[in-house]
Amino acid sequence: MNDVIIIGGSFAGLAAALQLGRARRKVTVLDTNRQRNRFAGHSHGVLGHDHKPPQDILVEARQQLARYPTITLVNARAESVSGTIDNFCVVTDDNENLRARRLILSYGVVDQMPDIPGFAESWGTSIIPCPYCDGFEVADQHWGLVWSGPQSHNQVRLFHDWTDRLTVFGNGHDIALDIRADLAARRVPLVDGRITEIVRHGSHGATIKLDTAPDVVVDILFAHPRNKPSASLHEALGLATVDTPLGIAIKVDDRRETSTPGIYAAGDLANPAMASVTTAISHGAIAGISAQQSMLV
Structure with missing residues (x-):
């Protein structure tokens, strides 16, 4: 026993x-x-x-x-x-x-990886979830954030300790007008449309392909599946x-x-x-x- x-x-x-x-x-x-x-x-x-x-x-x-x-x-x-x-x-x-x-x-x-080509293959390298775990190594670079719900709004504020360059990808979410206004006041671009593919390049970088907007290149992408x-x-x-x-x-x-x-x-x-x-x-x-x-x- x-x-x-x-x-x-x-x-x-x-x-x-x-x-x-x-x-x-x-x-x-x-x-x-x-x-x-x-x-x-x-x-x-x-x-x-x-x-x-x-x-x-x-x-x-x-x-x-x-x-x-x-x-x-x-x-x-x-x-x-x-x-x-x-x-x-x-x-x-x-x-x-x-x-x-x-x-x-x-x-x-x-x-649970979303059904986005390139997402699973980039997980842990170009796509990461935790700024405390990996943010220091990519500080002051261009970060991307895939919107996953109301909690993502707090992450926008959190990420400011590491970088002033952040792009938020709505990925089909219905983001409230007051949140959109707050992002605009913080000079954080919000890209609407769904992500169709993620192309990894370099050690961390990624190109985000969208269905209704031009490609966006970021140095690191944060996501919370x-x-x-x-x-x-x-x-x-x-x-x-x-x-x-x-x-x-x-x-x-x-x-x-x-x-x-x-x-x-x-x-x-x-x-x-x-x-x-x-x-x-x-x-x-x-x-x-x-x-x-x-x-x-």
Whole structure:
């Protein structure tokens, strides 16, 4: 019997495992090695690891976890989960049955690429979502922003800390007149029409092709496609979720516990506010500590 099974071994899952391993709790981490930021060349804003490829950070983290004898890392996918607190059962894709007193879900989300030629191929290089993660490297250049909803208006203000050259692409959205007036007052061009293709060039640049307007060349394009959990285990467990502008997130309390006692969630799967490596590590550590403390007698 494990103390904890962690489903998802990227930044949040490994951070949880580290705390539990240091508390000498028996932990099994299941992972499929398909972390969300695998498309990015470098990870930024991670203290002590700034500007390192994300895969390199994970490789080093797994090597460090090897010194803890109670942590087992398994390359497998969790196919089903059942049970209740102190007696959970996880069945893997190779039909192995694992039991644990607690569960931590950290299997992340997958971004749903829009049906625009060139979008998926440019994701993580010419198209990025987070200015905190990559904005410094492209500061003072010409940025583009694909409008995705009301939250995009705040991003216009946010981006001002990095650049004064921004073009907003409406991409078929019905943008309110007061927002259009505000963009005009900020001298931020708004290009109406739908994006028909994105042509990547150079390390970051892209040409945005539109159905009703001339092509626009930008140095970097910011976009926020919808995402969804990378597995449906939370649905089978009946966990409460919250709707966000970009997708579904598992509802957790301050200790990262879900609506079902004994099950915790961390990382992008349970973070509707701002996804980043730093927050994933932080929330993973909290989940691990909370799970450990919940088993004290």
